Amino acid sequence: MQxxxxxxxxxxxxxxxxxxxxxxxxxxxxxxxIAAVGLGLIWIARSAQRNSAFLVQEKSSEAMAQLISDYVIxxxxxxxxxxxxxxxxxxxxxxxxxxxESIIIQNPSLFSQLxxxxxxxxxxxxxxxxxxxxxxxxxxxAAEPAFRTAFAGRLYVSPVFVSPDSGLLSLRIALPVRRxxxxxxxxxxxxxxxxxRKVMQIRIGQSGYAYLVDKDGRFVAYQELSTVLQRFxxxxxxxxxxxxxxxxxxxxxxxxxxxxxxxxxxxVGTYAPIAGTDWAVIVEWPVQEALAGVRRMQWYLIxxxxxxxxxxxxxxxxxxxRLVRPxxxxxxxxxxxxxxxxxxxxxxxERPDEAGVLARAFRRMQAELRMLYGNLEQQVRxxxxxxxxxxxxxxxxxxxxxxxxxxxxxxxxLTEHAYSDLETALKRITEAAARALPVERVSVWLFNSDRxxxxxxxxxxxxxxxxxxxxxxxxxxxxxxxxxxENSRCIAADEAHMDPRTSExxxxxxxxxxxxxxxxxxxxxxxxxxxxLCHEKIRDLVRWTIHDQDFAIAIVNLISLALESAERRKLxxxxxxxxxxxxxxxxxxxxxHDFNNMLAGLTGPVSILKYNLAVNQTLQPKExxxxxxxxxxxxxxxxxMVRQLLSLSRRHEITLTTVDLNQTxxxxxxxxxxxxxxxxxxxxxxxxxxAWVMGDxxxxxxxxxxxxxxxxxxxTLMRAKDEKQGGRLSVAIQVLxxxxxxxxxxxxxxxxxxxxxxxxDTGVGMDAKTVARIxxxxxxxxxxxxxxxxxxxxxxxxxxxxxxxIDVYSEPGCGTTVNVYLPAxxxxxxxxxxxDENRLPHGSGLILVVDDEEIVREVARTxxxxxxxxxxxxxxxxxxxxxxxxRHQEIRAVVLDMVMPRKSGKDAFIEMQKIDPDLKxxxxxxxRLDERVESVLSMGVKDFIQKPYxxxxxxxxxxxxxxxx
Numbered sequence: 001m002q003x004x005x006x007x008x009x010x011x012x013x014x015x016x017x018x019x020x021x022x023x024x025x026x027x028x029x030x031x032x033x034i035a036a037v038g039l040g041l042i043w044i045a046r047s048a049q050r051n052s053a054f055l056v057q058e059k060s061s062e063a064m065a066q067l068i069s070d071y072v073i074x075x076x077x078x079x080x081x082x083x084x085x086x087x088x089x090x091x092x093x094x095x096x097x098x099x100x101e102s103i104i105i106q107n108p109s110l111f112s113q114l115x116x117x118x119x120x121x122x123x124x125x126x127x128x129x130x131x132x133x134x135x136x137x138x139x140x141x142a143a144e145p146a147f148r149t150a151f152a153g154r155l156y157v158s159p160v161f162v163s164p165d166s167g168l169l170s171l172r173i174a175l176p177v178r179r180x181x182x183x184x185x186x187x188x189x190x191x192x193x194x195x196x197r198k199v200m201q202i203r204i205g206q207s208g209y210a211y212l213v214d215k216d217g218r219f220v221a222y223q224e225l226s227t228v229l230q231r232f233x234x235x236x237x238x239x240x241x242x243x244x245x246x247x248x249x250x251x252x253x254x255x256x257x258x259x260x261x262x263x264x265x266x267x268v269g270t271y272a273p274i275a276g277t278d279w280a281v282i283v284e285w286p287v288q289e290a291l292a293g294v295r296r297m298q299w300y301l302i303x304x305x306x307x308x309x310x311x312x313x314x315x316x317x318x319x320x321x322r323l324v325r326p327x328x329x330x331x332x333x334x335x336x337x338x339x340x341x342x343x344x345x346x347x348x349x350e351r352p353d354e355a356g357v358l359a360r361a362f363r364r365m366q367a368e369l370r371m372l373y374g375n376l377e378q379q380v381r382x383x384x385x386x387x388x389x390x391x392x393x394x395x396x397x398x399x400x401x402x403x404x405x406x407x408x409x410x411x412x413x414l415t416e417h418a419y420s421d422l423e424t425a426l427k428r429i430t431e432a433a434a435r436a437l438p439v440e441r442v443s444v445w446l447f448n449s450d451r452x453x454x455x456x457x458x459x460x461x462x463x464x465x466x467x468x469x470x471x472x473x474x475x476x477x478x479x480x481x482x483x484x485x486e487n488s489r490c491i492a493a494d495e496a497h498m499d500p501r502t503s504e505x506x507x508x509x510x511x512x513x514x515x516x517x518x519x520x521x522x523x524x525x526x527x528x529x530x531x532x533l534c535h536e537k538i539r540d541l542v543r544w545t546i547h548d549q550d551f552a553i554a555i556v557n558l559i560s561l562a563l564e565s566a567e568r569r570k571l572x573x574x575x576x577x578x579x580x581x582x583x584x585x586x587x588x589x590x591x592x593h594d595f596n597n598m599l600a601g602l603t604g605p606v607s608i609l610k611y612n613l614a615v616n617q618t619l620q621p622k623e624x625x626x627x628x629x630x631x632x633x634x635x636x637x638x639x640x641m642v643r644q645l646l647s648l649s650r651r652h653e654i655t656l657t658t659v660d661l662n663q664t665x666x667x668x669x670x671x672x673x674x675x676x677x678x679x680x681x682x683x684x685x686x687x688x689x690x691a692w693v694m695g696d697x698x699x700x701x702x703x704x705x706x707x708x709x710x711x712x713x714x715x716t717l718m719r720a721k722d723e724k725q726g727g728r729l730s731v732a733i734q735v736l737x738x739x740x741x742x743x744x745x746x747x748x749x750x751x752x753x754x755x756x757x758x759x760x761d762t763g764v765g766m767d768a769k770t771v772a773r774i775x776x777x778x779x780x781x782x783x784x785x786x787x788x789x790x791x792x793x794x795x796x797x798x799x800x801x802x803x804x805x806i807d808v809y810s811e812p813g814c815g816t817t818v819n820v821y822l823p824a825x826x827x828x829x830x831x832x833x834x835x836d837e838n839r840l841p842h843g844s845g846l847i848l849v850v851d852d853e854e855i856v857r858e859v860a861r862t863x864x865x866x867x868x869x870x871x872x873x874x875x876x877x878x879x880x881x882x883x884x885x886x887r888h889q890e891i892r893a894v895v896l897d898m899v900m901p902r903k904s905g906k907d908a909f910i911e912m913q914k915i916d917p918d919l920k921x922x923x924x925x926x927x928r929l930d931e932r933v934e935s936v937l938s939m940g941v942k943d944f945i946q947k948p949y950x951x952x953x954x955x956x957x958x959x960x961x962x963x964x965x
Contacts, residue, residue, distance in 0.1 A: 030311070034304055054256040054270060060204045061272035061283040068212070069275040072157060075110055075173055075190045078103065088116055089183035093125055100127040112166045113189040119182070121147045130166045146174035150185040153178075157277045159214065160192050169193045208285040211262065213242050215278040236282075241271040245280040258287060337366065410436040410551075423458070425562040427467055430460035433535065433555050437548060438462065440538045441513070444559060445473065446523070446531035452476070454531060478504050485522045485532055490552060492544040493518040517542045519549065521556045525563060533559060658825055659700055661691040661733050661755060668704045669731070676712040679726025687733040691755045692825035695802045703795045704731070707759040707818055710792060714763025714816060727762035727815070734758075735824055746821065748805050753824035760817040766810040774808065840952060841959040842868040845892035849873050850880035850908065851924070852900045856947070860895060863951045864958070877903030881911045888916050893961055895954075896941075898925035898933060906936045913940065920961050924949070 088096050100114040104127060113128040121142025126133040141147050149156035158172035170189045177184040204210065217237035236242040240257035254270055261267035261284040269284040410432045426444050434442040440462050445454035456471040475482040484491050484501035493499035496518040497506050509515070517537040522529045533556050669684050676682075693700075708729065715727035736742055736754045743749055766774070775796040799806055803823055810816035847869045849860045861871040872887070874880035877900045884891060894912065898905040905923065912919055925933055926947045937944060942964065945957045 054268065056204065056285070058254070058270060058272070060208070061210065061270060061281045064210055064281045064283070065272040065274045068279070068281065069277065072171070072173070072190070072274070072277055075171075075188065076155065076175065078107055078110065079173065079175060079186055079188055088177055088186070089118075096125040097127060100125060104129055110191060111188050112163060112168055112170060112191050115187045116177070117141065117147060117185040117187065119151070119184065121151075121185075124184075128165050146172055146187055147185055150174040150176045150187070151182065153182060157279070159218065160212070163189055165189075204283055205285050205289050207289055208283065209262075210281055210283045212274075212279050213239075213245065213282060215246065217242050217246055239269070239282065241269045241282050242280075245271045245273065245282075261286070333362070337369070406436055422562055422566040425566075426458040426559070427460070429555060429558060429562070430458055430467070433533075433552070434460050434462040436551065437519075437535055439519075439535045439542075441515070441534070441536035443471075443534045443536070444523075444531065445471075445534065447529070457531075473505075473509070477508075480504055485520070485529060488522070490521040490549050491518065492549055493520075494541060494543050514538045516540055517544070519544050519552050521549075521552045523556050523559050523563070525560055525567075530563065531559075656694055656696060658692050658827070659695045659697045661693060661700065661757060661822075662686040664697065664700045664704055665731060665733060668701055668708060671705065672708050672712070672729075676708070676729070677716045677726060680712055680715055681726070681728045683728055683730040685730065685732035687735060687755075689735065691733050691735055693755050693802070693822045694825045695822065699798045699802075703798050703820065704757065704759070706792065706795045707820075711759055711761035711763060711816070711818075714761050714765075718764050730758075730760040732756075732758045732760075736821075746805070746807075749821065750803070750823065752826065754804075754821045755824050757820040757822070758817065759820075760815065762815040765812045765814045765816055767812055771808050771810055775806075840867055840955045843959060843962060844868050844870075845962075846870045846872055846887070846890045847958070848880065848884060848887075848891045848894045850877060850894065850900070850905075851897040852876050853897075856897070856924075860954065863954050866951075867955050869958075876900045877905060877908035880908050884912050884919075885915055888912075888919070891919075893920040893922060893958060895922045895924060895945075895958070898923060898936070904932075906932065906939075909936055909939065909941060920964070922957055922961050 088099060091099065096116055100116065103114060104111050108129065112130065113126070115126045116124050118124050120140065121144075122140045123138040126138055146156045146158065153176055156172075156174040160169055160171060162168070163170040166189070169192045171192050172187060172189055174185055174187040176182045177186050213236045237246060239261075240259050244254070244257075254272075256268050256270050258266060258268050261269060263286075266287040267284040268287055269282060271280045271282050273280045430442040430444060434440070441459065442462075443459040444457045446457050447454050453472050453474040456469055459468050459470065460466075461468070473481075480500065481491075481502055481504060488501075491499075491501050493502045494517055496502045496510055496515060499518075502510070502518050502520075510518075513536070515536045515538055517540075519535040521533045523531040523533060533552065535552060665684055665686055669682060672682060708731065711729050715729070716725050719725060734756050736756050738749070738752045738754065742754070743751075774792050796806060799820055799822070804821050807819045807821070808816065809819075847864055849857055849864070849871055851857050851860070852875060857873050857875075861873060864871045872883060872891070874883050879902075880894070880896070881903065884894065896905050896909060900908075903911075905925075909921055909923075912921070921941045921943075923933065923936055923941045923944045924947055925944070933944065943957055943961050945953060949957075
C-alpha cells in the first residue's frame, strides 16, 4: 500500500481548533446575553424617548397649524365681512375701487393687493398698496386655478410666493362673491412675512424645522425664508407624513415616522392639518438630537459587552484545552491515515474516560481499514477504467445520433427528387450525400453498353460547389476493384491506397486527386450491377462507420429509383410511339389507296396536257383552269396526308390552340373511309354549330382515330368466324351546357359548358370487369399479335391532359358507347379566311437558293422571279458557300435546304455566318420537328418553311424575312 505525504493544509490551524471554537462559543453566549438585555433596555428607552419627541413635535405642529389657520381665517373673514356688507357687483368701478382700498387701509399689514373679477374672469378692479393699476394693465385670468376654484364655489388658498408687484412673501386667497348666486370672484394677496415671523418663534429642539404642503403633496413653504423659493412646487409625496396627510388619516391616528428629511439626514417627523385650508404643517426633528440619550446608553452597553467578552473568552479557552487535548491526538492520527499512512499509531495514552474508549475503537477500525484499503484501490482503478469507457461510448452514441438525424433528413429531402429527370436527380443526390457525410467528392458511375467500363455521369466537388462529367474506368484494368463490386454490399476502404480492393486504383485515380479514403456502393437494378456510387475523402483518412455505410446504401437505393423512373419514362415514350406506328400500320393500306387516287389526280391532267402539246392541240382557258385545279387539289391533299402521318409518328409536344372538333371528325372520317373494313357503315353526326375546345389538334385526331379503330376491330376482328362481319359506327358531337343536372351526373366536371364526342359501335361489347380495365396500359382483349393494348390508354392520358374525362357503357353482344367530355372554349375563336392567290407581295434584290433537288430549285426560281426578285441557284451547300463568298454584298437573303451532299445546310450556314454575321436565311425542310432543324434555328436562322410549299407560302415567308430589321 503506497503511503502519501501528509498534506500540510490538512493540519488544523490554531484559529480553527476546537479550543478556540469553544472559547468563541463562550464569548458569543456572554455577548449575546449582554446584547439581548442591552437591546431590550435600548428599545424601551428609545421608545420612550421617541414618544417624548413625538409629543414635542405634535404640540409644535399643532401650535404652528393653529397660528397659520388663525392667520388665514382672519384674512378670509375680513374678505367675507366685505362680501356681506356691500354688494361689489352692483357698485360702479369707482365704488368697487373705493371699497377695496378701504379694506387695504384697514388691514395694511394683512393685505397687499385686492382684485375683483367678473364671471368671465376679467379683472374689473385691482388695488395694491404699492402700485396703481391702469385700465390697460387689467387682464383675464379665467384659466388660473384661483378663479376656477372660487367660481366653483370653493375657497382657494395658494402656496407661498413672492409677489411680483410688492416683492413681499405672499399668499393668494380667492373666494366667490354671491348673493343668491355667484356674481363674481374676489382675490387677495395676503402678506405672509408676518405669519412666518410668528411661526419661526416656535422652536423644535435645537435643529428642528417645519414646512407646509397642500393636499396634492406639493411644497407650499418652508420655515427658513431663504429657501422658500427653492422649495416652491416640490413634490413631497415621498415623505411619510405627507403621504399620511394625503390619505386623510384622523388626528388621533397620527404617528411619528423616521425617514430622510429635507436636509437628507435621518429625522423623526409628523404633521398637523391647518384648519380652514387644505394645507398641513410637517415638523421634522433630526434623530441625532431627538434620540441623543439613547445613543449614550448604546455606548455604555458596547463597553460592557467588550469586558464580558474578554472574561468569557479566557475562561472558555482554559476549559477547552483540557477537554480537547485527546481529540487533537486523534486528529493527528486521522490526518496521517487520510494521507495514506495506515500504519500511523494513536499517540494518546490509555484513559478510562470516553476519550480512551474512542481511542480503542479507532484502533480496531484502523486494522479493518488496512485490510479493505487494498481491495478498494483495485476497485477504484477498475471503476475509473469503466467510467472512461462509458464516457467514450456515450460520446460516440451522441455523435452517431446526430449523424443519423442528419442522414434521415437528407434521405427525406432527396426522396422527392428521385422522380425528377435523371440529370437533375443525380446532381441533387451527389450534393446532399457530400454534405451529409461529409466528403469532398461524390460521383455516380454507370456501365457502358458492353459493360467494359463505367462512365462518370456526375461528379460533385464540395469545396468548389460545382458539377462535372469526366472519367472512365475500364474493368480489364482494375479487375480486383470490379470483382469486389460484384461480391460486396459496399466497399468501405478507410485507407484506399492499402486496401487490396482499391489499391490498384492508386496510380491512375487516387493519387492524382489526392484521395485517401473511399466508400463505394454498387448500384443494382433487378439484381444486376449497373453502376457505382463513390464517396471520396481527400487529404486525410476517415473511418467509415456502419451508419455511414447504411446511409450510402440508402442513397444508392434512391439512385436506383431514379434510374428506374427514367427507364420507365423512356419505355413509356417508346411504347406510345410504337402505338402510333401501330395506328399508322393499320392505316397504311387505306392511305396507300387514297394516296394513289391523289397521284392519279396529278398524273392524269399532266398526261392530258403533254398529249395536247404533242399533237399541237390547244386547250381552252376554261379546260386548262379545270386541269390545274384538279392538280392543285390533288397536291394539297397529298401534302395534308403526309403532314398528318408525320404528326402521328413524331414525338409531339402539346400545342394548345382553338380546335373545332367538327373539323377533327371530318379529317378522321376520311381516313376511316379508306382504312376500316368496307362492311362497316360510317355515320358521322357533326354538331350544328362550331364545337370549339382548347387543345392540340393532332392529339384530338389521335384520340378519335384510336376510338374508331377500336370500334372497327370490335365489329370485325373480334367477332367469331361464323358471325356476320361489320356493323354501324356512329360518331356524334354536341355541346352540353353546364348546369346542375350535368354536374350531378358528372361530379368530376368543372364549371362551364362541355363538348361531348360520342363514339358508338354495334360490336361484340364488353362485360363490367373488362370495361374497368380497358384504359390500363397493355390490356387488350384481342388475340396475340393483333394489338398492343395501348390505344385506349394513350387516348385516356390525352383526354386527362386536356382536363376532360371519359365515360364508357357496354354490354356483351350490344356494342359499346364511349363518351369523351372536353371543356368548351369560352373565348371568341376565329377562322382564317382564304387568301387571294392573285395578290402576292412583290420585292427586289438578289436571292440565293441552295437546294440539291433541281425541281425544287427551278420552282423556287420561277416563283421568285415572277415576284420581282433576281435569283442565284446553288446545287449543294459547298457551291452555295462559294457563291455567297463572292457576291454576299449583293445577296439580300438565302433560301437554304437542310439536307444536302458535300456540305449540309447547318455547315453551310456556319460558313456564311462567318462571312456576314447579319445574313438573313430562310431554312427549308420537309419536317419541322427535327433535332437538326432545331439546332440550326437556335444558331440564328431567322425563319423556317416546310416543303412542299406553295407560291404564296414562299413569297410571304421571304417578304416577312426581308421586312425584319
